[in-house]
Structures are given as structure tokens and as C-alpha cells.
Amino acid sequence: MIKTLASRIWAFFKSFQLTIVLLALLMLLVVFCTLAQVELGTAGAVNAYMRSFFVWHQFSFLSFPVPTFPGGGLVGLMLTLNLIAKTLDIQRSWAKAGMWLVHAGLVILFAGEFVAGLMQVDTNMSIEVGQTVNYVQSYKNMELAVIDTTDPTWDEVYSVPDTLLSKGGTIAIPGTPITLNVKRYFPNAELSNLGAGGQPSGATAGIGPNVAIVERPTVTNDNEMNMGSVLVEPIAGGHSYGIWLASMALGAPQSFTHEGHTYSLSMRLRRQYLPYSFTLKQFRHDVYPGTDIPKNFSSLVQVVNPSQKESREVLIYMNQPLRYEGKTFYQASFGKNDTLSVLSVVENPGWLLPYVSCVLVSLGLLVHFAIVLRRSLKRRQDKKEG
Amino acid sequence: MLKTSTPPHRSLPFLQKASLLAGAGFLALAVGCNRDQVSHFRVPKEAPTAGSPMAAMGEAPAGMPLAEGDMPAPPRPSGQGSLKWSLPKGWSEATGEGMRYATFKSPVAGRNEATVVVLPGPAGGELANVNRWRGQIGLGPIDEAALAAARVVVKTKAGALNVYDFTSEGQTKSRMVAGLISTPDGNTWFLKLTGDAGPVAKAKPDFMRILESLRLD
Structure with a gap:
């Protein structure tokens, strides 16, 4: 009975019909995802349709979202399993070596997309001419930065990601006596001066008591930004320092002092500090003579990496990124009258996998062709001799 | 005659195949699990303009407009201590949204806008604010001596107003034409006219008349 069920499941996973259905679903997903970009923006649509296991929809008559279509993650996973099942069913003989290689290459290609989807980190680095920057920051993800600013030369930065804030409850800050009690997290909010009839933010310390806050639906469009805001109560040594409002809409950090240590609180785009720094020495924005049409953007940066005892100049320009320490830095944008350069930074641990896949598939096809050719020549020879 | 023999079917045993398949599935799911935790970094102190929250907001995504919320939320002053002004012909005023106290629309075509922001206390000081403004149009910071040289004092009924006028390179x-004045209730008021150099030059005489008309409520 169990064996029958297991072999049925096995037959399902290796069936060619499943491949056809999954490929059809994938085509539909591509169409839906393309259309959804109008409303959600590129990143929003790709996350909702491709890099998720289900496509969720919020119906007006329900209070919770429900899955309405398999997402790219699920279809991709099923396709990979389908491919693996098919591969495992191939005979283990030299005659099938080429097929093994081709299938292994395809599995690696699928795995590469999974690695990219789940582990690729897209960030950016904005540097002004003459400025030195040692971090990259996220486009959308936020963090509550709790910074011990006491030391005159160093800052101790404790980063609480927005995903953790959204869970609420208490968050201990390791290495400090502080525990944050998250009263409320707003993924997106609009702040304004507290006027008559306004809704107070609920903060009791800092600038929060003078601010009105209204929750807004989150935005995913490329040109819009969520103003993530949080009401937190820092508690240290059994003493509450009041409820503070930290928000992306509030630029200046606010601070409190506990036992001689000054801690500032600020909501900002999530940063990843690097063991090296970039100094922008020059930014060029060349145009075709007599027009405003851009011809070239380039950033001349000084890369300083003390751990490698390295200090060198690198020119990053269009289609000529810098690959450094697992990250790729592309010239992406500029601003502030050509004194600010924005580098798009991509970190994909699986960037080599598509190349490995291509090599394996090509090799597999060649091997398979050679084997079939040899067999066919042998048959012809046999016929002659026979 | 030589005969080619068919190789025996030697695919993997069923259990081995099933466990390999299940393993691949679990591995894919495990990769997707991402733990959220507080992380710690020890970093050198940043230069005032470098990567301040204001800069982070304004610079972040390519093509995003600079967020206006580069200041702490001010308490909205009312009654005694708040400033009043008179608008020249063709100018209109809208109540501020978000962190702004008020926004003026000039009749001059092109990119230009005047805003009023009020903050409690000295709001970081004059030099820090002037350097922040200069940073917003891509100019480097200046020192106290250069600040004094750049300052133009406009006498108003509300007191002396320090006005600065900066034009970017590129x-x-x-x-940016910006004035700041402290009121007796301890607040600092910032009145800024910003935009492209051409339209701002055309709107400046009227904006200066607004500044000269300042008085206490």
C-alpha cells in the first residue's frame, strides 16, 4: 500500500506531463509579473510573483491574504525536483554520460536562480566627491540604528532590522544593558506636526510627542519609499527612558544617556558595513558635444582595504563594474550637480553557477554526440563486416 | 559477427532516489530561511555630511527625490511667537505638509519653491545648517569666517534675519536663498527659496520682500 503510494508519487515527480504543466505555469507567471510591474514596480512584482512560493491576494471580504496562484519559487522548486527525478532515472552507464552532464547542468542552472532569488543582495553606495564611505545600504529595507556615540573616535552601531521590529515584543541589544520594548511598528507612515484634532504618535520622549502619525499602505514602486516608523521604549537597568518615535521621515537622530553612555536612535535604510572603504576622487558626466545626451558616466574611486594592505585607484564606468570581495559595483546614477555618484552593488554568492551550468550542458551535448556518433559508426562497421 | 549488448538497467535504487529528491527539496527550503537578529558594528565616526540620516534618505535610491523630512518634526507654533509675513502679488501660500510649516508658490515658471520650516531651539546652530544647505546643492562646507562673509543681515520687525545665497557648480x-531667524519663544525659523538658478534669480526679489515683511504675531 505504502509502496504503491510512494511509487505513484515518484511517477508523478518524474512525469513529463508535470514538466509541461510547470512550464505553462511559468509562462503565465511571466505574463502576470510583467503586467504587475505597472502597479508594483520592478522589484515589487518580481518579489510578489517570482521570488515567492505563492502569489497572495487580499480579497475585500477576507481579513487575511490567500494564495491564489503558485509563485515562481514553488514552480521553480517543482521543476527542479522534476528534473532531478528524471536525472536519477537515467541509467548509470557510460553510454548515458552525456545525458547525465546535460541534466546536471540544468539542475545547477535552476539552483543558481534559487541562490540568486534567496541570497542575492542588492544594495547601493552613494558617495560625494571627496567623501569616504565604508558601507552599502539597502534600497528598501530599513533598520533601527541604536548607536553608542560615547567614544570620541568610534561609534558602536547596533542594527535592529525592520523585519525584527515588525514582530514586536522586546528586543535585547547584545553588548549593552538596553532592551527595546517595541510598542508599535509602522511599515509605512505619514508624519506631520501635531495640530488640533491630530492623532498623537503615542511617544512620550524626544520629538515624538509633537508629531502626529498616520499609518499608510506600504509601497513597492521603484520611485516611492516607505517611511518606516517605530515606537520603542528603551529600558536599561530597570529604568524606562520613555517611548520614542523613530522614523524614516525624521532625519536627525534622538538620544538618551544611560550610565555615562549616550545612545542615539534613528530609523534609516539598512546598512552593511564593509572592511574596506571607497573614496570618490572624481565623477565625470560627459555629454555629446552641443547636446545634453549622456556619453559617459564614470567614478574614479580610491579603494582602501587595511586588512589586505591595499590602496589603489579604480575607474568604474558604464558596463565596466568593479568586482571586489564578492560584490560587484556598477555605475548606476548620480546627483547633486554631478558631485554625487551612486553605485549599484550586487552580491550574489551563486554568480558562477550559470557559467558552470553552460559549460556542463555544452560538454554534455558534445559527449552525448560523440557517444551516439561512435555507436552509429560501429553499427555501420558491423553491417559492413556482417 | 560482433553483437552490441544492451547495458543492464542500473539506475539508482528507489529509496536512494527518493531520499536524494527529498534532500534537494529540504535544502532549497532551508536556504530560504533567513534569521533576523541584531547585528553590531564598530565604525569610525562619520564626517557630519557623510552618510547622515538626512544624506541616507536623500541619496538612497537612484532618481528618488530628496526627502523633505531632513529635520526633526517641529512643534507647530501658534499665537505669540509665531511669524507672519505678507506675500507679493502672484504668490500663493499653502499650509505645510509633513515637516513643513508653509509652502509658497511663486508665479515664476521653472523649478523653484519656497518653504518655511520651524524648529525648536537653535536646531544645531547656524554654521551646521548653512553647511547642510550647501551640501544639498553639492557645495562643500565653509568655516565661521566664510559664513560671516556670506551672511547678509536683513532687518525685519521680528528682528535681524541672516540670509545666505548659494549657487552650485556643474x-x-x-x-538656494535661505534665511534663518530666532523668535523670542526660542524657535528657529528657516525660510528657503530653492530651485534651478534661473527661476530662483527671477523669484528672488519677491522672496526678499517676503523676508523683509516678517513680523511677530
Whole structure:
């Protein structure tokens, strides 16, 4: 009975019909995802349709979202399993070596997309001419930065990601006596001066008591930004320092002092500090003579990496990124009258996998062709001799 | 005659195949699990303009407009201590949204806008604010001596107003005319006219008349 069920499941996973259905679903997903970009923006649509296991929809008559279509993650996973099942069913003989290689290459290609989807980190680095920057920051993800600013030369930065804030409850800050009690997290909010009839933010310390806050639906469009805001109560040594409002809409950090240590609180785009720094020495924005049409953007940066005892100049320009320490830095944008350069930074641990896949598939096809050719020549020879 | 023999079917045993398949599935799911935790970094102190929250907001995604919320939320002053002004012909006023106290629309075509922001206390000081403004149009910071040289004092009924006028470098020049004044209730008021250099130059005489008309409520 169990064996029958297991072999049925096995037959399902290796069936060619499943491949056809999954490929059809994938085509539909591509169409839906393309259309959804109008409303959600590129990143929003790709996350909702491709890099998720289900496509969720919020119906007006329900209070919770429900899955309405398999997402790219699920279809991709099923396709990979389908491919693996098919591969495992191939005979283990030299005659099938080429097929093994081709299938292994395809599995690696699928795995590469999974690695990219789940582990690729897209960030950016904005540097002004003459400025030195040692971090990259996220486009959308936020963090509550709790910074011990006491030391005159160093800052101790404790980063609480927005995903953790959204869970609420208490968050201990390791290495400090502080525990944050998250009263409320707003993924997106609009702040304004507290006027008559306004809704107070609920903060009791800092600038929060003078601010009105209204929750807004989150935005995913490329040109819009969520103003993530949080009401937190820092508690240290059994003493509450009041409820503070930290928000992306509030630029200046606010601070409190506990036992001689000054801690500032600020909501900002999530940063990843690097063991090296970039100094922008020059930014060029060349145009075709007599027009405003851009011809070239380039950033001349000084890369300083003390751990490698390295200090060198690198020119990053269009289609000529810098690959450094697992990250790729592309010239992406500029601003502030050509004194600010924005580098798009991509970190994909699986960037080599598509190349490995291509090599394996090509090799597999060649091997398979050679084997079939040899067999066919042998048959012809046999016929002659026979 | 030589005969080619068919190789025996030697695919993997069923259990081995099933466990390999299940393993691949679990591995894919495990990769997707991402733990959220507080992380710690020890970093050198940043220069005032470098990567301040204001800069982070304004610079972040390519093509995003600079967020206006580069200041702490001010308490909205009312009654005694708040400033009043008179608008020249053709100018209109809208109540501020978000962190702004008020926004003025000038009749001059092109990119230009005047805003009023009020903050409690000295709001970081005059030099820090002037350098922050200069940073917004891509100019480097200046020191106290240069600040004094750049300052133009406008006498108003509300007291002396310090006005600065900066124009950026580069192909598209930006210009900022900004004044700041402290009121007796301890607040600092910032009145800024910003935009492209051409329209700002046209709107400046009227904006200066607004500044000269300042008085206490």
C-alpha cells in the first residue's frame, strides 16, 4: 500500500506531463509579473510573483491574504525536483554520460536562480566627491540604528532590522544593558506636526510627542519609499527612558544617556558595513558635444582595504563594474550637480553557477554526440563486416 | 559477427532516489530561511555630511527625490511667537505638509519653491545648517569666517534675519536663498527659496520682500 503510494508519487515527480504543466505555469507567471510591474514596480512584482512560493491576494471580504496562484519559487522548486527525478532515472552507464552532464547542468542552472532569488543582495553606495564611505545600504529595507556615540573616535552601531521590529515584543541589544520594548511598528507612515484634532504618535520622549502619525499602505514602486516608523521604549537597568518615535521621515537622530553612555536612535535604510572603504576622487558626466545626451558616466574611486594592505585607484564606468570581495559595483546614477555618484552593488554568492551550468550542458551535448556518433559508426562497421 | 549488448538497467535504487529528491527539496527550503537578529558594528565616526540620516534618505535610491523630512518634526507654533509675513502679488501660500510649516508658490515658471520650516531651539546652530544647505546643492562646507562673509543681515520687525545665497557648480546650476531667524519663544525659523538658478534669480526679489515683511504675531 505504502509502496504503491510512494511509487505513484515518484511517477508523478518524474512525469513529463508535470514538466509541461510547470512550464505553462511559468509562462503565465511571466505574463502576470510583467503586467504587475505597472502597479508594483520592478522589484515589487518580481518579489510578489517570482521570488515567492505563492502569489497572495487580499480579497475585500477576507481579513487575511490567500494564495491564489503558485509563485515562481514553488514552480521553480517543482521543476527542479522534476528534473532531478528524471536525472536519477537515467541509467548509470557510460553510454548515458552525456545525458547525465546535460541534466546536471540544468539542475545547477535552476539552483543558481534559487541562490540568486534567496541570497542575492542588492544594495547601493552613494558617495560625494571627496567623501569616504565604508558601507552599502539597502534600497528598501530599513533598520533601527541604536548607536553608542560615547567614544570620541568610534561609534558602536547596533542594527535592529525592520523585519525584527515588525514582530514586536522586546528586543535585547547584545553588548549593552538596553532592551527595546517595541510598542508599535509602522511599515509605512505619514508624519506631520501635531495640530488640533491630530492623532498623537503615542511617544512620550524626544520629538515624538509633537508629531502626529498616520499609518499608510506600504509601497513597492521603484520611485516611492516607505517611511518606516517605530515606537520603542528603551529600558536599561530597570529604568524606562520613555517611548520614542523613530522614523524614516525624521532625519536627525534622538538620544538618551544611560550610565555615562549616550545612545542615539534613528530609523534609516539598512546598512552593511564593509572592511574596506571607497573614496570618490572624481565623477565625470560627459555629454555629446552641443547636446545634453549622456556619453559617459564614470567614478574614479580610491579603494582602501587595511586588512589586505591595499590602496589603489579604480575607474568604474558604464558596463565596466568593479568586482571586489564578492560584490560587484556598477555605475548606476548620480546627483547633486554631478558631485554625487551612486553605485549599484550586487552580491550574489551563486554568480558562477550559470557559467558552470553552460559549460556542463555544452560538454554534455558534445559527449552525448560523440557517444551516439561512435555507436552509429560501429553499427555501420558491423553491417559492413556482417 | 560482433553483437552490441544492451547495458543492464542500473539506475539508482528507489529509496536512494527518493531520499536524494527529498534532500534537494529540504535544502532549497532551508536556504530560504533567513534569521533576523541584531547585528553590531564598530565604525569610525562619520564626517557630519557623510552618510547622515538626512544624506541616507536623500541619496538612497537612484532618481528618488530628496526627502523633505531632513529635520526633526517641529512643534507647530501658534499665537505669540509665531511669524507672519505678507506675500507679493502672484504668490500663493499653502499650509505645510509633513515637516513643513508653509509652502509658497511663486508665479515664476521653472523649478523653484519656497518653504518655511520651524524648529525648536537653535536646531544645531547656524554654521551646521548653512553647511547642510550647501551640501544639498553639492557645495562643500565653509568655516565661521566664510559664513560671516556670506551672511547678509536683513532687518525685519521680528528682528535681524541672516540670509545666505548659494549657487552650485556643474552643468545645471541650482541656487538656494535661505534665511534663518530666532523668535523670542526660542524657535528657529528657516525660510528657503530653492530651485534651478534661473527661476530662483527671477523669484528672488519677491522672496526678499517676503523676508523683509516678517513680523511677530
